[in-house]
Amino acid sequence: MLAVLVLNHRTAAVTRRCVEAVLADASTDALVLLLDNGSGEDDVAALTALAAAHPARIQFEASPINLGFAAGMNRLLELALADGRVDQLLLLNSDTLPTPGFVAAMQARLDPASRTDMVAARLLDAKSGEVDSLGITLYRSTLASNRKREDEVLLGPSGGCALLTRRLLEDLRAMHGEWFDERFFCYAEDTDLVVRARWLGYRAAYAADAVVAHEGSLSSGGPANDFVLYHGIRNSLWWLVKNAPALWLLRSLPWFVLLHGGICLRHLRRGRARVLWRLYRDACKGIPAMWRKRRLIRATRRVPAREFRSWVEPRFYERGYVRRAWRELWRGTPTPR
Numbered sequence: 001m002l003a004v005l006v007l008n009h010r011t012a013a014v015t016r017r018c019v020e021a022v023l024a025d026a027s028t029d030a031l032v033l034l035l036d037n038g039s040g041e042d043d044v045a046a047l048t049a050l051a052a053a054h055p056a057r058i059q060f061e062a063s064p065i066n067l068g069f070a071a072g073m074n075r076l077l078e079l080a081l082a083d084g085r086v087d088q089l090l091l092l093n094s095d096t097l098p099t100p101g102f103v104a105a106m107q108a109r110l111d112p113a114s115r116t117d118m119v120a121a122r123l124l125d126a127k128s129g130e131v132d133s134l135g136i137t138l139y140r141s142t143l144a145s146n147r148k149r150e151d152e153v154l155l156g157p158s159g160g161c162a163l164l165t166r167r168l169l170e171d172l173r174a175m176h177g178e179w180f181d182e183r184f185f186c187y188a189e190d191t192d193l194v195v196r197a198r199w200l201g202y203r204a205a206y207a208a209d210a211v212v213a214h215e216g217s218l219s220s221g222g223p224a225n226d227f228v229l230y231h232g233i234r235n236s237l238w239w240l241v242k243n244a245p246a247l248w249l250l251r252s253l254p255w256f257v258l259l260h261g262g263i264c265l266r267h268l269r270r271g272r273a274r275v276l277w278r279l280y281r282d283a284c285k286g287i288p289a290m291w292r293k294r295r296l297i298r299a300t301r302r303v304p305a306r307e308f309r310s311w312v313e314p315r316f317y318e319r320g321y322v323r324r325a326w327r328e329l330w331r332g333t334p335t336p337r
Helices: 012-025 041-053 068-081 102-107 166-176 189-199 226-243 246-251 253-269 273-299 305-311 321-331
Strands: 002-008 031-037 058-063 088-092 096-098 116-125 131-133 136-139 144-146 161-165 203-214
Touching: 002 012, 002 068, 012 031, 012 041, 012 088, 012 096, 012 102, 031 041, 031 068, 041 058, 058 068, 068 088, 068 166, 088 102, 088 166, 102 116, 102 203, 116 166, 116 189, 136 189, 161 166, 161 203, 166 189, 166 273, 189 203, 189 226, 189 305, 226 273, 246 253, 246 305, 253 273
Parallel strands: 002 031, 002 088, 031 058, 116 203
Antiparallel strands: 088 161, 096 203, 116 131, 116 161, 136 144
């Protein structure tokens, strides 16, 4: 049985639209688990009414505080896996609008025999129709980001739309003691989970015919704010400490330095020195905890460290990004993140 997991944070109207689209597309025995993440009375009332309209298919809970994506989704995973009938779990952002047939298209790519237990979908920008995400790609620069092209290496699905199996999730919890790392709060926690699953021998697939429209960063206030910068870069450092092989990190050091030098230069020119200081300071403070988790992850690997290189896209970063960033830096042309 399929369980669909959706978090809401101050986006009740689009969350309702997302849930209703899923209910229309999924089989009648599929269950939607919905958690409100500290949105306030209006959102809770709207989603309570939605659940009441579908009592057999929606299970709703409300948290008085914002738990973040990681802890909020862990709560839903716990509820879903407590139901012994659930063997597939679809994680879906509340600001997505699935198209008909997307659930079946994703399910068709699961292959237990080859340990393909996680599937990415085709997320398109809801306004422009351009590709928003085809899963996660880890670039040579050491930064993971949305996969934009089908010829780029697929690391795994993004948390915005990911189909995972019970087997994979139970294995992660047994081996590493966690699903999503709640210290991350949000951003890059999906990269961390996917890489840990790869270390346990699981593979990822991409369902090109599973199409989902995505508004993008509605609950976090948009992609170009301090919140996104802080959590995105801090957490990208943390998952590297937890998961990346030492030899690969050493070989990637020049690219790493170039990447973070560019990040600092770009955002210093935008007047964001304070948030840069905070994110690198807090990233360093979190390294001891990540290092302790690293030892456990390394001890439970089922594939050799050399396989990590095959999970990495050889390009420095997204095609054309460096050129656009350079133009923005010196000519003031905005570059979307």
